[in-house]
Each structure stands twice: as C-alpha cells, then as structure tokens.
Amino acid sequence: xxxxxxxxxxxxxxxxxxxxxxxxxxxxxxxxxxxxxxxxxxxxxxxxxxxxxxxxxxxxxxxxxxxxxxxxxxxxxxxxxxxxxxxxxxxxxxxxxxxxxxxxxxxxxxxxxxxxxxxxxxxxxxxxxxxxxxxxxxxxxxxxxxxxxxxxxxxxxxxxxxxxxxxxxxxxxxxxxxxxxxxxxxxxxxxxxxxxxxxxxxxxxxxxxxxxxxxxxxx
Amino acid sequence: xxxxxxxxxxxxxxxxxxxxxxxxxxxxxxxxxxxxxxxxxxxxxxxxxxxxxxxxxxxxxxxxxxxxxxxxxxxxxxxxxxxxxxxxxxxxxxxxxxxxxxxxxxxxxxxxxxxxxxxxxxxxxxxxxxxxxxxxxxxxxxxxxxxxxxxxxxxxxxxxxxxxxxxxxxxxxxxxxxxxxxxxxxxxxxxxxxxxxxxxxxxxxxxxxxxxxxxxxxx
Amino acid sequence: xxxxxxxxxxxxxxxxxxxxxxxxxxxxxxxxxxxxxxxxxxxxxxxxxxxxxxxxxxxxxxxxxxxxxxxxxxxxxxxxxxxxxxxxxxxxxxxxxxxxxxxxxxxxxxxxxxxxxxxxxxxxxxxxxxxxxxxxxxxxxxxxxxxxxxxxxxxxxxxxxxxxxxxxxxxxxxxxxxxxxxxxxxxxxxxxxxxxxxxxxxxxxxxxxxxxxxxxxxxxxxxxxxxxxxxxxxxxxxx
Amino acid sequence: xxxxxxxxxxxxxxxxxxxxxxxxxxxxxxxxxxxxxxxxxxxxxxxxxxxxxxxxxxxxxxxxxxxxxxxxxxxxxxxxxxxxxxxxxxxxxxxxxxxxxxxxxxxxxxxxxxxxxxxxxxxxxxxxxxxxxxxxxxxxxxxxxxxxxxxxxxxxxxxxxxxxxxxxxxxxxxxxxxxxxxxxxxxxxxxxxxxxxxxxxxxxxxxxxxxxxxxxxxxxxxxxxxxxxxxxxxxxxxx
Numbered sequence: 001x002x003x004x005x006x007x008x009x010x011x012x013x014x015x016x017x018x019x020x021x022x023x024x025x026x027x028x029x030x031x032x033x034x035x036x037x038x039x040x041x042x043x044x045x046x047x048x049x050x051x052x053x054x055x056x057x058x059x060x061x062x063x064x065x066x067x068x069x070x071x072x073x074x075x076x077x078x079x080x081x082x083x084x085x086x087x088x089x090x091x092x093x094x095x096x097x098x099x100x101x102x103x104x105x106x107x108x109x110x111x112x113x114x115x116x117x118x119x120x121x122x123x124x125x126x127x128x129x130x131x132x133x134x135x136x137x138x139x140x141x142x143x144x145x146x147x148x149x150x151x152x153x154x155x156x157x158x159x160x161x162x163x164x165x166x167x168x169x170x171x172x173x174x175x176x177x178x179x180x181x182x183x184x185x186x187x188x189x190x191x192x193x194x195x196x197x198x199x200x201x202x203x204x205x206x207x208x209x210x211x212x213x214x215x216x217x218x219x
Numbered sequence: 220x221x222x223x224x225x226x227x228x229x230x231x232x233x234x235x236x237x238x239x240x241x242x243x244x245x246x247x248x249x250x251x252x253x254x255x256x257x258x259x260x261x262x263x264x265x266x267x268x269x270x271x272x273x274x275x276x277x278x279x280x281x282x283x284x285x286x287x288x289x290x291x292x293x294x295x296x297x298x299x300x301x302x303x304x305x306x307x308x309x310x311x312x313x314x315x316x317x318x319x320x321x322x323x324x325x326x327x328x329x330x331x332x333x334x335x336x337x338x339x340x341x342x343x344x345x346x347x348x349x350x351x352x353x354x355x356x357x358x359x360x361x362x363x364x365x366x367x368x369x370x371x372x373x374x375x376x377x378x379x380x381x382x383x384x385x386x387x388x389x390x391x392x393x394x395x396x397x398x399x400x401x402x403x404x405x406x407x408x409x410x411x412x413x414x415x416x417x418x419x420x421x422x423x424x425x426x427x428x429x430x431x432x433x434x435x436x437x438x
Numbered sequence: 439x440x441x442x443x444x445x446x447x448x449x450x451x452x453x454x455x456x457x458x459x460x461x462x463x464x465x466x467x468x469x470x471x472x473x474x475x476x477x478x479x480x481x482x483x484x485x486x487x488x489x490x491x492x493x494x495x496x497x498x499x500x501x502x503x504x505x506x507x508x509x510x511x512x513x514x515x516x517x518x519x520x521x522x523x524x525x526x527x528x529x530x531x532x533x534x535x536x537x538x539x540x541x542x543x544x545x546x547x548x549x550x551x552x553x554x555x556x557x558x559x560x561x562x563x564x565x566x567x568x569x570x571x572x573x574x575x576x577x578x579x580x581x582x583x584x585x586x587x588x589x590x591x592x593x594x595x596x597x598x599x600x601x602x603x604x605x606x607x608x609x610x611x612x613x614x615x616x617x618x619x620x621x622x623x624x625x626x627x628x629x630x631x632x633x634x635x636x637x638x639x640x641x642x643x644x645x646x647x648x649x650x651x652x653x654x655x656x657x658x659x660x661x662x663x664x665x666x667x668x669x670x671x672x673x674x675x676x677x
Numbered sequence: 678x679x680x681x682x683x684x685x686x687x688x689x690x691x692x693x694x695x696x697x698x699x700x701x702x703x704x705x706x707x708x709x710x711x712x713x714x715x716x717x718x719x720x721x722x723x724x725x726x727x728x729x730x731x732x733x734x735x736x737x738x739x740x741x742x743x744x745x746x747x748x749x750x751x752x753x754x755x756x757x758x759x760x761x762x763x764x765x766x767x768x769x770x771x772x773x774x775x776x777x778x779x780x781x782x783x784x785x786x787x788x789x790x791x792x793x794x795x796x797x798x799x800x801x802x803x804x805x806x807x808x809x810x811x812x813x814x815x816x817x818x819x820x821x822x823x824x825x826x827x828x829x830x831x832x833x834x835x836x837x838x839x840x841x842x843x844x845x846x847x848x849x850x851x852x853x854x855x856x857x858x859x860x861x862x863x864x865x866x867x868x869x870x871x872x873x874x875x876x877x878x879x880x881x882x883x884x885x886x887x888x889x890x891x892x893x894x895x896x897x898x899x900x901x902x903x904x905x906x907x908x909x910x911x912x913x914x915x916x
Binding site for chain 1 (some may be wrong): 535663668670
C-alpha cells in the first residue's frame, strides 16, 4: 500500500524530540510541521534568518518582509528572533540545530545524499542544503523510494552529484524506514510501511541492506 | 624646547580629516580628542564595541555598562552604535577604520612597531594593538623620542617584540614628525618641533633618516 | 562633514558604475532586495557585470531585469531555480555561473568584509563544490578552504537609516544585506525612511554607519511576494 | 518543554563543573562579566581550570577571585595588565598564559561557535603571535592561520532574557558575550531580568535562544567601575 507523502511526513515527525531546534526542507519536509506529536515542542529554524517560525499567515495578512527559505509567507511567534544569513549559517554549521529533515533524489548505503542537481537538466543550485547536511547534528531524508521510471533511489553509490558525503542518519520513504550508519556505512531496514513486503523493498532497492524490523507500524 | 605631550597630541590631531573613522589608543592618543580641528568631524571607534564615542560623563552620571577600550567611563552620542567584539574587530581587520593613533615603545626605520611587552618585565598583553596596526588603513604613532635613560626609540630595527611588522605610516615625537615608508622602508624627517635642532634629532635617533622639512611649526 | 544622504537612486550611483564591475546585491528571493538600485543600474545600462547575490530574482523582477537586459556576465549565487530566463541563458552558454552553498556564500562575504582572506568549512567536502580547492584535515575531520569575497559596489536594502548611515533591517528582509554592506569597496543603501539621528535603538543597529557611503529613500517599494501562502481564517464558529 | 530558567547561580551550574575543564567567561575589563557565576565557581572550588576571557578581572574582583583561589591553571586572554596577582603568579611559573590579539581572540571564539576550524588573519604576522603557526600568502600579502576555540562551558552576562533563552545585551557590556554564548558545549547565562516572551524586539535579539542552555536572574550585580572618569559639569554661568 505504501505511505502517502503525508504519512511519510507523519513518520518523520516522530523523530522530533521535545525541545529540539529543527530545520525543515522544502516539499515533504514542510508537511512535517503539521504532524508534530502532542507534548512535543520544537523550534523551527529558517535558514534565511529566523528562529521560531510560525504558521502561514491568514489571508490578507501576509508580510513581504517575512518569508521562509522556500520563499513562502509565514508568521512570527512570541519567541521568534531574526538574524542575518551569516549568523543563520553560523548556527547551522556550528552544530546548534538538532535535526534537519530534507528531501532527496538519491541516497547511498554509506549515507551520501544527492538532492540538488541533475547535470544538463536542472540549473537550480544547492541553496542551503549542503550547509545543512554538513552542520546539523542529525539528518533525516524523506523521499519516494523509487523514481517515476521505477529506478531505485537507495543505491550502493549515488550517480548524481552529491550534496554531502556520509551525512544521512535516517531515510524514510513510502516503503519504510532505514537506519544508515554514516561512519561505518551500511543500511538497516527498521520499519515497513503498512502492506509493504520485504520482497517489494528488496526489488525496489539498489543498495543491499540488513533487516532488523522494529514492527511495521502505520503512520 | 621639544613638544609637550599635549603638543604632540595637537600635532597628531592635524592628521584627522573630515569624515574619518578613527581609533585612538591609550595615553597620549587619548588626548588627541581634545584637539580636533574646527570644521573637522570624526567618529571615534572603541574596539570593545562602540562607534561614535562621546566625551567622559559628568560626575555622578557614569554608567558601568558604558566604557572605552581603556576601561574609562564614557558617554554615547546620537549617532552611536554598539556591537560585539567580533563585529568590532571585523570592522578593524576589514580596513574600515581610516586612521589609528597609537603609543609606541620602539619604531623601526621600516615601520615596525613595538608597544606591548618588555620580556621578563611586563606581563600585560597586546590587547587590540596588533589588530589595529594590521587592519587600520593609516597608522600614526606618538611617543617620546627617547627613553628615560636617553636611549633612542626610533631604531634601525626594534629590539623589543613587535606589535606589527611594516605598519607605521607616520611617527610624531616630542622632537618632530617623521614619514615612514612602510613598503620600501626608510624614514624622512618632515617637521621639527619649535626650538629643536636637526643636530639634536640626529643625536637622539638610532635610525638613519632623510631630511625634507616642511617647516618647523609649533603645535 | 560631507552628507551620506542622496536624493534618489540615480544620484546615489553617480560615478560608481562601470562595465565589467562586480556588484553584490542584498536580498533572499525577492525579500529585502534593493529594487530601486537595480532599476537604476538597468537604466544606466552598464554591462559585463559579475553579480554576487543569493538568487537572481524572477523573470521581469529583481535581478531578473538585469538578466533580461543582457547586463550580467556572471552570477555567484546559491539558488536560481525561480528564473526560467536564467536557465535558458546558462544552457545556451551566454551566462557564467558559480554556485556556492548558501552558508558558504554568506560566510565568504562576511570574511571579505572582515579582512579574512580564507577560512575552512565542512560544507561541500566530497562534492563538486570542493573540486580544485584545498581540502584539509583538522582533528580528524575534512574541511574545504573557501576564500573571502569583496565587490566594487554593494547595493543594499534596509528598513530605516539615520544620517550617520546607521541601518536597521526588518524581519527576514535582513538576510544577506548586513554582510554585503561590509564587503563592498563602496556601499550604497536604499531605505524606506530616514529617521532623526538618535532615534534608532543604539543596541539594535544592524549596520553601523562606517559601512555606508551613500543612502537614499527609495521612491518605489513594490515588495513583490514570490510565494503567497496563507491559511484560512478560523471560522466565526471557532470563536 | 524542559525550562531553561533556573532559580540561582548554584542550581544553574549543577552537574556542569569539573576539575581541568575549559571555561569561557564573557566581559571586557569588569564590564559585562558574569559576576554571579564567577562567585558560584569560586564557591564550588573546581580547580585546574583553563579560562578563556579577554581579561582576568582585578585583584579581588571578577576572575581575580578564581585566581586568588588558585583555581586557574591557564588563561587565554589579550590583556591582563590590571591584575598584580596575575603577574606575580605568572612570573613565579604558577600560571600558564596564552596571549591572543584581542580581535583574533574574538574571531577564534566566533569561529568555534560557527563550525569554522581555522581562518587566516593579517594580525600578528611577523610577531611572536605567529610563531609555530602556518603563515600563508594570499594575493601578495602574508596571513597567519588561527584556530577556532570552544569550551566545556560558557558563562555569560546579558541584560534581559525571555524564557526561550533569547538575550539582549546593553551598551558596551555586550563585548565578548555573544560569541562565547555560541562556543560553549553548555552555555549558562545570568541576566538582570527575565521579561515576558514576546516583549523583546525580535529584530534586536543579540543571542537567539538556541545558544542558551540555562539562565537565571543574578542575585547581585555590583558592576564595579575600573576607571571612573568624569568631566566637570558646566557651571551655571555657562547656561
């Protein structure tokens, strides 16, 4: 049955711990904010220069001077603070953010991440992604398990240019949850999405992986 | 006759140009603020984190949270701003201060400055002096021409540990004013203090120097 | 003292523009960009510009207008994904592009303004970004050496200024502006208002006046929103 | 969420102190120093400390009390000229000392907090400070490589805080405090008052809450003045 994008986000939200400072990437990661577990308070950092990001504004109340890293209009909270891009990335690079949840195009068995470019096809840039994976203490990647073509995205080695080498701690796809040992290398399947079989995951995964299921829970 | 400390400061003040951002060291340099020429507006930087330093406070109005780099109580101006030590030295190191006037213990013919330590005798530290001479665009040193012992302080090479190598642009002593070519090396006597003879300067100077007097003016 | 206050964007740029120059432009996306100065540079028609800016505007707005005018030779940016003309020019080989990780770009600019010629960062190690650069191990971890960045001119958008050139930015419109203000040989600033000297909170001045050479009140601030995103108002029943 | 607010200096330091640790202490001279935390560390009696602070207080006040207690093994400072006991201990070989130029010290601490293991500066080239360090030429000029600094604990003095740990400093009492707040593995802050969250100007928060682990309202702020310097009031005749 595989998880929906929203179910992936919900599963990723369970990685949030009370008191964490968190940076959420664009796409599925943005949805994580809708699934923060009760009793857990996290502070969201936006790398364009804000700590304590609030929800989207009500209609008619958008402020052009207040946007997130995805350029969306947002709001502030009582606890918010603003700072420069240099100060923001000092915070990120210096290891002061507990967790970042990012999208991915490819992840390797040793925790390499590719999510910023497809040579000859896509001219966008890495934005803050390389800084986030290099600086944030724990990196969770969320992505569809395979490409539209069916090609696997969890691979022995990435074929696309890297965003970071040995940086991913946890991978959450529509098929399940994978621990990645970014120092030693090696992938371990921890959870299967409801209705997904181990055989299906094996068929759709390029990298070899160990299996140590903690129970296949529906998100 | 030689210049007094106050006359040295007055001569140094003539190096100030309208609109300059200036950092004044401790001792004679502090006196320079009393001699800013009419029509010249300068902004004083204090390296502990302030731009736009005001005069000393009136009695009873000192604020312990408002001091200069010499730890003296000061006041603010309408145009003042405060910042961190890192931001203050970014300003200094980045070449944004036009002029610094500093005290000296020894100056060499190639513009080396020693003003922070006497090995085995004085344990104080360099404070911000090394950063100032390395970062500020133009460095003026003010000092007595000779030591109490009569030993010269303008030397072929400094014998004391350096504050900076090839950093001094202009030297003002009680005997006169010396241009220093900090790139090519070489000292030129430009002005004699009133009543001071060239012979006296020659007798009291360790370094050789050229003479190109602009006229011996009393400060 | 010569005044830093100019009457408009054109007079504030007088004598500063030349073909082949390097310009830093503040802003993130369309937030906090120097709209009025960009328009004046468009008007002036200088060409072969190297522009250092996190993004390159969108088609028809922000730095996009300099792109459309064929004035930009090279961009140093972290993300240009919102600009179709950019992609087109780049793929056609008519535009040079140097991608920097956003945090590396921000720090390179800070370093340039702070007299630091180079620093080391973990960002980009093992990626294309590190190619041709020194990689060095400190305490068991690899870092890449990055160089400081400066420019002939920095164009900055602030919220408020005083006549001494002290600047305050507003919310996330601060972004790259403060560092760029320190890294230009000349720094020109457009603001929404000039307030009496002494009325800004002295503990809250983001850019001290020493960094500002010229400033003016911008004639137009469209402040276009790139991604207007809202949520529905709670219904009356919810009250 | 676990509160960052503690009732006093002793409780705020609980479990954090150990012999041989490295402590960063904010302040310039006696301005903006964490008086209450210094007193609590004196009380706790930990020894063999390496202390990173621009100065070392004066005899009997500020870090001078830790010196008098024989608790400091090594100082990393830029200037210690106001402290006779310091000189005495140093010349007797009972105290290690590493002098850093003040701007290099400030930048090393900022770098430590910002994940930058090393940077280059012109400061100190050709002096004792450069001995044993890499000197490297960039664009025709020599620079010395300096390393980032971190500490087991940073003790910080701020003016106001909110419960989220956001800090504001006052006037020149800011000095080294903001960088040190970023460079401690644990950062403990004493403030003059804790204000309601939301009442600090969000554009003027000097240290965002992410850097603050524990904070408390200091019981005593003597704020001793090192060099009281005043000028005479203008006489009535001058009015």
